[in-house]
Structure formats: C-alpha cells, structure tokens
Amino acid sequence: MFVSSEPTILHADLDAFYASVEQRDDPALRGRPVIVGGGVVLACSYEAKARGVRTAMGGRMARALCPDAVVVPPRMEAYSGASRAVFSVFSSVTPLVEPISIDEAFLDVAGLRRIAGSPPEIAARLRRAVADDVGLPITVGVAGTKFLAKVASRVAKPDGLLVVPVGGELDFLHPLPVER
Template sequence: MFVSDAPRTAAILHADLDAFYASVEQRDDPRLRHRPIAVGGGVVLAASYEAKRCGVKTAMSGREARMLCPDLIEVRPRFDAYVEASRAVFDLFHRTTPQVQGVSIDEAFLDVAGLHRIDVPPVDIAARLRAQVRDEVGLPITVGVARTPFLAKVASRVAKPDGLLLVPPDGEEAFLHPLPLEQLWGVGDVTARKLHGYGLVTAGDVASLPEQVLAGALGRAAGRHLFAVVHGRTPERVVTGRARGSIGAQRAIGRGPHSPEFVRAALLGLVDRVCRRMRKAHRTAGTVVLRLRFDDYTRATRSRSFLHNTTSGADVAAAAVALLDSAELLIRERGVTLVGIALTRLGSDAVVQPVLPLDGPDLGQLDAAMDAVSSRFGKGALVRGSLLRAGEGFAVPQLPD
C-alpha cells in the first residue's frame, strides 16, 4: 500500500530525449530519417529505433551490429552538435520551471508542483514541453509524469519512444507491479538475474516479500532500497542547485588488440580534456577515477586521491597513468574497449594549497598558457604528439557546461 503524508500529486516530469545522438543525425541529414543508423566508430554509442528493432544496442561492437542489421548505416559522432542540441533543450526545461535536475546530456527531472496556481496541470505541461522540443529543436522526447522522480523515470521508459505517460497517485501499484524487474530504475542485469534465481519476475513479486528477505538476498542496503522502490517510498522531490560532483569523459576504442602505448595515449587525451574543463569551471580535483570496459562487457574502476586538491594537468596525468598501470593484468587478460577518466571531490580554485616548485618548470603557468591557446584557437590547436596517429577519438560529453 502506498502511503504518504504529503499531498499526493503527480507533478514530477522525467524528460528523456529519444536515441539522442542518432536523432540529432537524422534531424540534420534527411537521408538518414527512418533508416537504421548507429553512431560511433568501432563501438555503437547510440542507435536509432530502426536499428534497435534489429537488436542493435549501445556498447555493441560495430561488427556485431552489422551482423544483426546488414542495412545499418554507421555515422561518426559530432559531439559539438549534440552539446548544442542539449543546451537548446535544457533552455526549454528552464523556461518551463526553475526546478530542473539534469541527469545527463539528454535527460532531466522537472518539478512543476509550484506551478499549480499559474499554469495548466502537469500532464498538459508535459505535452506542451514535448511539442516545444519537437518544434523548436526538432527532436523527439518522451516524458513520464508521476509523484516521484523514480516513478516518472520508469514511466518514461515504458512510454518510449516519443511518448507521454501519466502515473496517477491512485494508480501507482497498478502501473508498477506488473512491470518486469528490468524496467525498474537501478535494477541492473546482475541484480535481475539474482532475483530471477529466486523465481521473482515482476515488481509485484518483489513487493510481496518482507524487507528482511530482500536484505538477505541482496544485502542490507540493496534490499532496503528495492523494498522502498516497489512500495513507492522513494524521495518525492528533485535535487536542484547542487554543484556538479565530477567532471569526466570517456573514449570508446573498439575491440583490440590495442598496444599499451595506444591505450595510454587515449587516456592522456581524455586527461587533457577534463583538466581544461575543470580549470574553465574554476574547480580543483581531489580524486582521479579511471574507468575501463573490457571485451566481455565487464567493467573495472580504480581511483587515487591527492593530499591536496589540484588544478595541475601533470598531477592528474601522473595519477591516471599509475591507475592504468595497476590494471595492466586485467587489460591483458580481457582486452579493453573503453577508457574513461573522471575528476571527483571537486572544490573551488579560490583556495588552492600551493606546492613549492623545488624542481623543474612551473607547470601551472604551462597549463594556463595551453588553456589560453585552446580558448583562442580551438581545443584542437594543441594535441599531444602521441595522439597524432591514434587520433583523439570520441570523448563522450556529459551535461553541458
């Protein structure tokens, strides 16, 4: 039974652009419309719904995708176009309500509860927003409307593509409980397989169990969270005004074999990008996180923290390379298809603990000079020598700066 002391209104929107990268390509090139396309180079970064119907999925190798869909059209990504489209859509979000929580470059939560006296009902706001995105930006978008962000997210998943779905507060159980576990936000393949092993298939199956049983099967934290999810006890408000917790980028390098020098060069190219973004945002980094994906689609994460936050590209590069070296055995055994870097524990550059330059040049001045060149002549004006042959690849953007 869903219980809440607050007024039960469905006023949270989850707006999610459909097959975002692929939709931008189809918008900008009429020859690609209604055709199966995959955006990427060696690895599928995004697939149109025409390609998805053939079984093409994100993170699949280009070879696998072509086997599933012989008519597939492969398109190289244009990240500047995607960032521009994302900014245009987020402008519409902020024109709708100041309560916007960005989730990624192509999705956000909007809280429209405060508009109930001055605007139309939330589901009509959602319909208007969809029309604005279509007419002003030229992209399809799906919107779920519900009492909580979690339910709104699940509603948009069910409504895709190019749909609108309202989950009324008195219909939450009827909507949620018949859904397969894989539709629940936060239930990944591993958790789903574990639950299937107990004969649990739907959200309703899980809702029939006591919390202690779920905690025993999944662990205390995961069991408690899933129990709250299937009983509608997730937070009811969006989170706004929070400073970004990380700055990152990743590069899909496809199936190998890849030489260690190639992987290292790809990583250092990403380091240069995220450090430029960090300094442009006047932030400092406390921790460097390395992310790897392997040929078998498994992942690994390594991290290293600094004694004091830094803005130095050399410091970040040294930490990233050390983390990569620590994963050398895994890379040899499994083969790597994606490398990523993230800077976390971000702080303000208004207060930076300086380090005495006891040896060598002032690398802070070098970073500043490189940033100035990139700002004036473009980010491609300066490139590491190791990337001249390998190329910078595709550094997947996150939320627009």
C-alpha cells in the same frame, strides 16, 4: 509534510539522442537504421534497435545484425548544442530542473498549476516545444517521485507521455517485469 494529490515530477528523456540529432540534421537518414560510432555503438536509432542493435555493442556485431545501417561518426559539438537547446526549453517551463545527463532531466512542476496548467498539460507542452523548437523526439514520464517518473518514461518510449496518478503507483508497477 505536504503530500500532493497529483504527480508533479517530470522525467524528460530524449529518444535515441545522438541518432535523433543525426536524423534531424540529415533528412536522408530519417526512417533508416542509424548507428553512431564505429568500433562501439554509442547510440542507434529505433530502426536499428528493432533489428537488435544496442548501445555499447561492438560495431562488427551491430553491422552483422543490421547490414543496411548507416554508420556515422559522433559529432559531440552537435549533441552538446542540441542538449543546450533542450535544456533551455526545460528552463522555460520551470526553474527546478535537475540534469541527469546530456539528454535527460527531472523537472519539478509543483506549484505551477495556476499559471501553467496541470502537470500532464505541462508535460504535453514541453514535448511539443522540444519537437517544434529543437526538432527532436522526447518522452516524458509524470509521477509523484523521481523513480516512478523515470520508470514511466521508459515504459512510454519512444516519443510518448505517460502519467502515473497518485494512488495508482502499485497498479502501474505491478504488471511490469522486474528489470524495469
């Protein structure tokens, strides 16, 4: 069995995806708390999250926590189109893309060092490409396993990049709360 000396699994996760698409498509929403949904919060911007709003929360409670939030109805076609554009960027990086949902995937970049650079360099270029080509913020975790890459992306949110070096897994995980 071959064990890599560097982390080669990327977990790419768009940040507050539905709300970010709304903010991208309507500049008046940028920097403002945005709630996608009505009776139930389907997604919310980081500005709304800072006020305590959470996905799957009742709309009434969300508006009580964040009365100045802009509530927008979901536009599933817009989110599907944005997702297709992002996954096109993923596929331009590596053919080894494992979709998890409409807004996240694992990418295996093992073997690409000679033609594309180190995994952290690939991850940084991926983030720039998604921002430049699709106009959305994305967080990427890089690690030796899918689990660690996903945890790294959660820690790096929003709009970040975090690499867990091979051999540094325990140092990375030890200070994290158990719920992560």
